[in-house]
Amino acid sequence: xxxxxxxxxxxxxxxxxxxxxxxxxxxxxxxxxxxxxxxxxxxxxxxxxxxxxxxxxxxxxxxxxxxxxxxxxxxxxxxxxxxxxxxxxxxxxxxxxxxxxxxxxxxxxxxxxxxxxxxxxxxxxxxxxxxxxxxxxxxxxxxxxxxxxxxxxxxxxxxxxxxxxxxxxxxxxxxxxxxxxxxxxxxxxxxxxxxxxxxxxxxxxxxxxxxxxxxxxxxxxxxxxxxxxxxxxxxxxxxxxxxxxxxxxxxxxxxxxxxxxxxxxxxxxxxxxxxxxxxxxxxxxxxxxxxxxxxxxxxxxxxxxxxxxxxxxxxxxxxxxxxxxxxxxxxxxxxxxxxxxxxxxxxxxxxxxxxxxxxxxxxxxxxxxxxxxxxxxxxxxxxxxxxxxxxxxxxxxxxxxxxxxxxxxxxxxxxxxxxxxxxxxxxxxxxxxxxxxxxxxxxxxxxxxxxxxxxxxxxxxxxxxxxxxxxxxxxxxxxxxxxxxxxxxxxxxxxxxxxxxxxxxxxxxxxxxxxxxxxxxxxxxxxxxxxxxxxxxxxxxxxxxxxxxxxxxxxxxxxxxxxxxxxxxxxxxxxxxxxxxxxxxxxxxxxxxxxxxxxxxxxxxxxxxxxxxxxxxxxxxxxxxxxxxxxxxxxxxxxxxxxxxxxxxxxxxxxxxxxxxxxxxxxxxxxxxxxxxxxxxxxxxxxxxxxxxxxxxxxxxxxxxxxxxxxxxx
Amino acid sequence: xxxxxxxxxxxxxxxxxxxxxxxxxxxxxxxxxxxxxxxxxxxxxxxxxxxxxxxxxxxxxxxxxxxxxxxxxxxxxxxxxxxxxxxxxxxxxxxxxxxxxxxxxxxxxxxxxxxxxxxxxxxxxxxx
Numbered sequence: 001x002x003x004x005x006x007x008x009x010x011x012x013x014x015x016x017x018x019x020x021x022x023x024x025x026x027x028x029x030x031x032x033x034x035x036x037x038x039x040x041x042x043x044x045x046x047x048x049x050x051x052x053x054x055x056x057x058x059x060x061x062x063x064x065x066x067x068x069x070x071x072x073x074x075x076x077x078x079x080x081x082x083x084x085x086x087x088x089x090x091x092x093x094x095x096x097x098x099x100x101x102x103x104x105x106x107x108x109x110x111x112x113x114x115x116x117x118x119x120x121x122x123x124x125x126x127x128x129x130x131x132x133x134x135x136x137x138x139x140x141x142x143x144x145x146x147x148x149x150x151x152x153x154x155x156x157x158x159x160x161x162x163x164x165x166x167x168x169x170x171x172x173x174x175x176x177x178x179x180x181x182x183x184x185x186x187x188x189x190x191x192x193x194x195x196x197x198x199x200x201x202x203x204x205x206x207x208x209x210x211x212x213x214x215x216x217x218x219x220x221x222x223x224x225x226x227x228x229x230x231x232x233x234x235x236x237x238x239x240x241x242x243x244x245x246x247x248x249x250x251x252x253x254x255x256x257x258x259x260x261x262x263x264x265x266x267x268x269x270x271x272x273x274x275x276x277x278x279x280x281x282x283x284x285x286x287x288x289x290x291x292x293x294x295x296x297x298x299x300x301x302x303x304x305x306x307x308x309x310x311x312x313x314x315x316x317x318x319x320x321x322x323x324x325x326x327x328x329x330x331x332x333x334x335x336x337x338x339x340x341x342x343x344x345x346x347x348x349x350x351x352x353x354x355x356x357x358x359x360x361x362x363x364x365x366x367x368x369x370x371x372x373x374x375x376x377x378x379x380x381x382x383x384x385x386x387x388x389x390x391x392x393x394x395x396x397x398x399x400x401x402x403x404x405x406x407x408x409x410x411x412x413x414x415x416x417x418x419x420x421x422x423x424x425x426x427x428x429x430x431x432x433x434x435x436x437x438x439x440x441x442x443x444x445x446x447x448x449x450x451x452x453x454x455x456x457x458x459x460x461x462x463x464x465x466x467x468x469x470x471x472x473x474x475x476x477x478x479x480x481x482x483x484x485x486x487x488x489x490x491x492x493x494x495x496x497x498x499x500x501x502x503x504x505x506x507x508x509x510x511x512x513x514x515x516x517x518x519x520x521x522x523x524x525x526x527x528x529x530x531x532x533x534x535x536x537x538x539x540x541x542x543x544x545x546x547x548x549x550x551x552x553x554x555x556x557x558x559x560x561x562x563x564x565x566x567x568x569x570x571x572x573x574x575x576x577x578x579x580x581x582x583x584x585x586x587x588x589x590x591x592x593x594x595x596x597x598x599x600x601x602x603x604x605x606x607x608x609x610x611x612x613x614x615x616x617x618x619x620x621x622x623x624x625x626x627x628x629x630x631x632x633x634x635x636x637x638x639x640x641x642x643x644x645x646x647x648x649x650x651x652x653x654x655x656x657x658x659x660x661x662x663x664x665x666x667x668x669x670x671x672x673x674x675x676x677x678x679x680x681x682x683x684x685x686x687x688x689x690x691x692x693x694x695x696x697x698x699x700x701x702x703x704x705x706x707x708x709x710x711x712x713x714x
Numbered sequence: 715x716x717x718x719x720x721x722x723x724x725x726x727x728x729x730x731x732x733x734x735x736x737x738x739x740x741x742x743x744x745x746x747x748x749x750x751x752x753x754x755x756x757x758x759x760x761x762x763x764x765x766x767x768x769x770x771x772x773x774x775x776x777x778x779x780x781x782x783x784x785x786x787x788x789x790x791x792x793x794x795x796x797x798x799x800x801x802x803x804x805x806x807x808x809x810x811x812x813x814x815x816x817x818x819x820x821x822x823x824x825x826x827x828x829x830x831x832x833x834x835x836x837x838x839x840x841x842x
Contacts, residue, residue, distance in 0.1 A: 466804065470775060473802035477826035478732035484830060485739045496743055528828060535826050542804045 013063065020059065024052055087185040091172070094181050096120045096140055108188045109163060121167075125153045143171040143179055150189065164193040210234075215296075215318030216246075218254070222274060222302070222313050224267070226254035229312065238296070238319055240289030259285040259293070266298075274302045274310060283320065295324035347439040351380050353398060355391075358434065380437065386411040387439075390422055397424040398435045408446055417653065419446040451685075454660055458682045461662050465541030476535050483528040490515060540675040554595035555603070557640060561587070561631045564607035568615065580615050583627045593635040596708050598688055603708075606680040607631075607644065610704050613676065614646035617666075617702070639690070639707040647701040656696055684708070722841060723766060726750040727757050727784065728773040728800065733825070737771060737800075740830045746837075753777050754784035761791050768841050771833075774801040782809055789815050796840045798833060801825060 082089050088104035097120055101113035116124060122133045132151070139146050147168040169184025210217045210232035216239065220228035227248040235243040245251040258266055262284035273280030279301040286294050300315015341348060342362035350359035357375045365371055368383060375383050381391045390406055397404035404424040411418050423438040489497055492508040501508045515521050569580045611629065618627045632643040651659065651666070658664045660681040665674035684692040689709050696702035724746050728734045734750035741748045749765070751757050755778050757770070770788065774781035785797050797817055799808075802825040808817060821840070823833050 469804045470802040473804075473825040474730045474733060477802070478730065478736060480826045480828040481733065481736035481740070481830060484828065485736055485743075488740070488743060494743055531826065532828055535828070539804075 013067075016063075017056070017060070020056065021052070024055075085185065087187040089183070089185050090167075090169070091183045092120075092181045094179050096137075096182065099181065105186070121151075125151055140182065145170040150193075163188055163190040165189065213316065213318075214238075215316055216243075217314075217316045218246075218300075219303075219312050219314045220248075220254070222270070222310060224255060228254060234318075238288075238294070238317065239286065240292075257286040257288070259287060270300070270313070274313070277302060277304065280315075283324075294319055295321045345440075347437075349380055349384075349437045349439070350434065351398070351437060352434040355379050355381065355395065355398070357383065364439075384439070386420075387422060394422070394424050394435075394437065398426050401426040401428055408442065418443045450657070451660075454662075454678070455682070455685065458662055458678055458686075461541050462682075465538060469538050469542055472538055473535070476531055476538070479531040480528060480535070483524050483531065486524050487521070487528075490521070537675065540679055551599055552597045553600060554597050555600045557593060557596055557633050557642065558587075558589045560600060560604055561589075561607060561633070561642070564604050564611060565631065567604070567608050568611040579619070580611075583615060583618065583629055586628060586630045588630060588632040590633045590635045593633050593640055596640045596710065598708055599683075602683045602687065606683055606706070607642070609676045609680050610644040614644065614648060614702070617648040618646060620649065636707070638710055640710055642706040642708070643703055644706075645701065645703045650696045650698050650700045650702055652698050656694060659694055660692070722746040722837065723768050724748045724837070725757060725760070725765075725767040725770040725795075727752075727754065727770060727776065727781075729753065729776055730773070733773070733800075737830065741834065741837075744834050754779040754781075754787065757784065757788060758791070761788065761795075767792075767795055769796045769798060769837055771798045771800050774799065774803050774806060782812060785812060785815075785817070797821065798823065798837060798840075800827070800833070 082102065085104065086108075088108060089100075089102045090098060090105075091100035093099050097118050098113075098116045099118075101116055103113070105111055105113050105116075122137060125133060129151075136146070136149055136151075145168075148166055149168070150164060150166045152162050152164050165186055166189045167184060167186040169182045172180040172183045174180050211234065213232055213234045214237065215232075216235045217230075217232035218228050219230040220226055225248075228246050229248065231243040231246045233243055235241060235246055239246070239257055241250075241252060241257075246254055255263060266282055266284050269282045270280050279299060282298045284296060284298070286296050288294060296317050297320045298315055298317040300313055302310050303312045303314055305311050341359075344361055344363060347364040347367055348361040349357055349364055352358055356377050357372075357380050360372050360375065368375075370383065381387065387394070387409075390409065393404055393406065396402075403426065404422075406422045409420045409422060411420050419442045421438075421440045421442050423440075424435050425438065426435045427433060488494060490508075490512065491497060492512065497508060501511075565585050614629050615627075628647050630643070630645040632641075632645065634641040634643070655666060660678050662678040663674035664678070681692050684690045684706055691705075691707045693705050694702055695705070722741075722745075724738075724741050726734050726737050726748060728737075728750070729752045731752070734752075738748040738750050749760065749767070751760065753776055761767075770785075772781045772785055776784065779787065781799065781801065785799075788795060793815075797812075799806075799812075799817065799822045801822070804824070806822065806824075808819060808822060821836060823836075827833065
């Protein structure tokens with residue numbers, strides 16, 4: 001609003017007025033004295049006082065009207081503002097005592113202004129925060145204006161309710177610049193203060209809750225860095241970095257903490273959830289400030305504006321390493337147990353109370369050809385029909401929770417006897433019921449035991465023979481020598497015989513005919529033959545006694561085998577039971593095999609015995625085609641292996657099992673002593689620390705295998 | 715000492731009479747002169763009575779002094795006497811003391827002996 005008319009001070013108005021009056025008086029006096037125009041002069045003289053009053057009144061009116069209008073407008077304006085203001089206004093005198101309080105005070109606070117008039121503000125404020133009031137009082141005493149001074153008071157409220165006020169004020173001076181007091185406004189900010197306090201409290205509570213969270217509560221942007229606006233104090237515990245380091249612009253970004261191989265997974269997981277406006281839950285690994293790797297779990301969600309625009313993501317990340325590790329440990333232990341289970345050489349079968357298979361190990365799978373999935377839930381008796389005889393015992397063991405063991409069960413595998421041990425271990429752990437059945441193939445052990453029994457037998461034979469050999473050999477000597485003397489003294493060749501015959505009148509020629517005719521010569525031969533056989537048996541039995549004079553020398557097995565073969569060939573002439581010349585001898589000698597320390601004569605005897613047995617066996621089956629014996633040597637790691645393989649009739653399981661037994665023979669009575677193979681076995685196993693075995697089945701020939709240790713320890 | 719004309723004299727020491735007799739019969743048929751005794755003690759008595767022998771066939775297991783000791787003892791009296799060992803012991807090994815007085819492995823014969831020819835041959839061989 002423009003005010004073209006200059007504001008005149010009262011002095012100026014008085015001055016102007018005096019000037020106008022003086023002009024008027026001089027003008028009218030001039031007019032009256034100088035006539036000429038008498039009429040007008042007369043008119044002026046007649047009316048000049050009244051006219052002056054009218055003119056000056058008119059001038060003053062105009063003057064004051066235009067002079068005061070802006071001030072009136074101003075006053076009106078400020079009055080309107082004061083009335084319409086939500087604040088109240090106040091005035092105080094130079095002693096800072098209230099002199100005026102607008103009605104708005106009552107409306108706002110319910111405080112009667114009459115209660116406050118004449119009192120200073122600090123009188124009303126109580127004695128709280130002295131420092132603040134001293135400051136304020138100083139401001140007033142310095143006559144400084146102030147703004148937004150806040151304080152609390154219960155001054156006028158009978159309920160004692162404390163209210164908060166905010167006041168602003170300026171000093172007031174009179175025209176002469178004399179300090180008159182203060183004038184200003186005030187407002188009740190109790191609600192505002194309470195709201196602020198409540199807000200602060202909720203902020204504090206949130207902050208406390210956040211800081212107590214065992215992990216990182218965050219708010220951040222959906223960007224590749226996962227830049228954060230806020231990170232809770234749990235950040236330090238989780239990542240090793242203070243929360244500030246992770247806030248946008250800090251040392252590291254959240255994305256950098258996530259292991260490289262997990263970053264894509266986290267990004268995809270979050271984006272997917274945000275697209276669907278759903279919360280996301282992720283498990284991944286981070287690397288902490290100290291380089292430690294941790295498994296963390298995160299849950300969060302997008303914060304969307306009303307129009308659906310993503311503003312931020314908020315969530316929480318916490319350490320789950322412990323449970324992850326426990327999980328890992330559990331998996332490891334499970335794996336470990338499973339490995340232990342599978343690496344057992346026994347068949348292990350886990351069954352429930354009803355005998356249904358729950359689990360079984362690798363060995364079971366290999367032996368039966370069924371995977372565990374194929375047999376799970378099946379009754380184990382159906383899977384192991386060979387255990388039929390044991391089903392009842394196993395069932396009882398499970399029921400009574402007593403371990404059970406059955407040894408040396410004979411089972412039939414490919415028509416060959418096998419032996420099994422079956423053990424049942426009921427499970428007695430809490431909550432686990434059933435049993436583990438363990439099946440071991442103990443065929444090898446049983447065979448070994450059989451062999452040991454055999455060796456024992458041989459040793460006892462040897463001991464017996466050594467004890468009685470001398471006693472038997474003397475009478476045998478007498479028998480054999482007697483036979484020789486009888487034969488000699490009946491013969492006509494001896495001159496002495498003729499001499500005595502002549503003396504006694506006996507015709508030796510005729511006597512000879514008589515002896516032949518009556519078969520007496522044959523009887524004597526038979527006695528000699530029988531005596532020789534008895535002597536051979538005793539000698540063979542003696543071979544079982546441990547002899548100390550074994551002479552171990554390095555021997556070339558090729559040479560040794562050749563000697564044996566030659567001896568076997570010459571044997572033909574004596575016995576005429578078989579024709580060794582009809583047998584093809586194939587030599588397959590391993591050139592890698594060097595000399596082997598052994599008792600040459602003994603091994604020669606062993607091989608010779610095998611060759612003779614083979615020839616015998618083949619002679620018994622003349623229907624066979626070309627007879628062939630393979631002599632083979634093979635160098636093994638620690639053994640020299642000698643194989644004597646024939647394509648004769650072979651032998652059945654029953655014979656095979658007993659073949660090394662003393663006095664066991666397949667030959668007709670009188671043809672064998674039944675000691676040859678057992679003596680061989682004894683020589684190889686006991687005297688040479690080797691092994692001897694046979695593989696054979698009817699119609700398939702026989703393969704005798706001898707192993708001599710390469711490094712002789714004796 | 716050659717016996718081209720004189721028969722070979724043999725002393726058999728064996729406690730088994732049948733063995734003694736059989737050996738004696740065979741050696742006599744071979745033209746030898748044989749005396750048999752059952753023990754070292756009897757043999758010693760004979761030698762002390764100045765009976766002369768070319769060779770002695772000695773059993774090992776004897777009542778009284780055993781064969782090995784008997785040979786050593788007789789060797790004291792009569793160093794010229796030669797020995798054949800005829801034993802029923804299966805594990806017999808020739809002791810070094812006997813090897814020292816000229817007895818060798820081929821002079822040892824095991825019982826039972828179906829053919830006495832080889833022993834006779836050895837005796838002849840020893841005395842040549």
